[in-house]
Amino acid sequence: MFADRIVSGMRPTGSLHLGHYHGVLKNWVKMQHEFECLFFVADWHALTTHYESPQVIEQSVWDMVVDWLAAGIDPAHATLFIQSKVPEHAELHLLLSMITPLGWLERMPTYKDQQLHLADKDLSTYGFLGYPLLMSSDILIYRATQVPVGEDQVPHVEFTREIARRFNHLYGRDPGFAEKAESAIKKLGSKKARLYNELRNRFQEQGDGDALESAKALLDEQQSLSLGDRERLFGYLEGGGKMILSEPQAMLTVASKMPGLDGRKMSKSYNNTITLREDEATVAKKIRTMPTDPARARRTDPGDPEKCPVWQLHLVYSSEQTKQGVIQGCKSAGIGCIECKQPVIDAVLLEQRPMRERAQLYLDDPSLVRNIIADGNEKARKLAGETLRDVREAMGLSYS
Known part of the structure; x- marks a missing residue:
């Protein structure tokens, strides 16, 4: 439990x-x-x-x-x-x-x-x-x-x-609270009742926080206590009344840190989301058409991953090796944007696949x-x- x-x-x-x-x-x-x-x-x-x-x-x-x-x-x-x-x-x-x-x-x-x-x-x-x-x-x-x-x-x-x-x-503090608390202590049995009183006194007289935690742990273990007695003893520990709530x-x-398709936080209000069970073709298309670093107008232009929304997805999904390859390839124009996006597409689809499979059971019935x-x-x-x-x-x- x-x-x-x-x-x-x-x-x-x-x-x-x-x-x-x-x-x-x-x-x-x-x-x-x-x-x-x-x-x-x-x-x-x-x-x-x-x-x-x-x-x-x-x-x-x-x-x-x-x-x-x-x-x-x-x-x-x-x-x-x-x-x-x-x-x-x-x-x-x-x-x-x-x-x-x-x-x-x-x-x-x-x-x-x-x-x-x-x-x-x-x-x-x-x-x-x-x-x-x-x-x-x-x-x-x-x-x-x-x-x-x-x-x-x-x-x-x-x-x-x-x-x-x-x-x-x-x-x-219900009527006769102290008397009810003392009666509840007796239900712990003599050994545990003595320990409860010792811990309660150490907390109330010396402010011993460890004693308070030990007493609470002791009460948590008492499965035979009624809920009312349990809460009453928790309250009695700290010198107050019954802890009802x-x-x-x-x-x-x-x-x-999940970014949306435009680099902003993923949100329906921004219309930049990928839903959990979205079909693979739509997910791939959404990521392939994501905006990239504006400086890369042509395939041969070098870019800066920090200025590209796709890089934010690499931070969530890609291994360190893949990220290093993206940084080098983007800055040197060694890879194109579509090539950069493919590992993200693969990672998102891999994450979603078991979700779609689990969901199908409930959609069918x-x-x-x-x-x-x-x-x-x-x-x-x-x-x-x-x-x-x-x-x-x-x-x-x-x-x-």
Whole structure:
């Protein structure tokens, strides 16, 4: 059983391109073998900026999930689900909105940035203002320990941590908390109870961080403890109340260096993409017709790889030997641009071939994709329900 739980989602934008693969999906494929992973389609998030065109969302959802599977995401190692099929996200979002200061949402850096970048859309809606809180709910509902993000998304994780701390401060100290915690300690057995108390005292009296980590590790090993007792003992360790919502850590991921066909970042808005499952003839044509160094007007003109968009793709795909050959051949006019592009074409097609093969299974039988998502939705709802039960109880909403 993995000690860390990863939660990550993507808005359904339809077919994904190689920028998505190198920026996100390769990380997901690696993480699914190292952590407990939940990957979700953020279809509600799509509505925060595209509420006026919802008809495109459904097909985009299924296209994107097929691309995940094609890229190597394995439903035997990760839980795949759709956000809107787990209504617990929405309920937690509603409950957390009761305690979230308006200023916390307005100060989010992405709030003003998106308003500037999407100036053609009417974003003066609560959904847009509140989407960072919905993101927090997506994370907190699963008690995620790690959230893979780029540097620009770190403020969202810190916001999530602040929300968890505020919630725990307001609702974490249930009546008779200390007595319940002491009772839970006894359930560890005499030897482990003594160790827990020793570690707790070392942390609280001496600030010993190693003792705190050892105590947390001790609790992680106790499979027989109820979820309520486990969270109560985590809170008791640090002298506070019950940790109902856990504070996730940001897991910084390396920013994608995947360039588009024009040298800029690969993006649908620039119309410079190669999609994951694009057919071989189209991929080859796109790369062959890429612009090159303007100084190479003729085959005999020497060029500079640094001024050529094709070189940016060599940096991603080519071996050191190939790159050295390209530099020498370009600068001496020893090779032509078509000759320079061929190793990139070969490398991209080699990368895509297993993706197309994996995808074909799901394209031939779409029910396989539906079944994977249905199973994932069910698993996600079970986990989310456990958290929501504790949240309702803490907020006085568990009466019947």
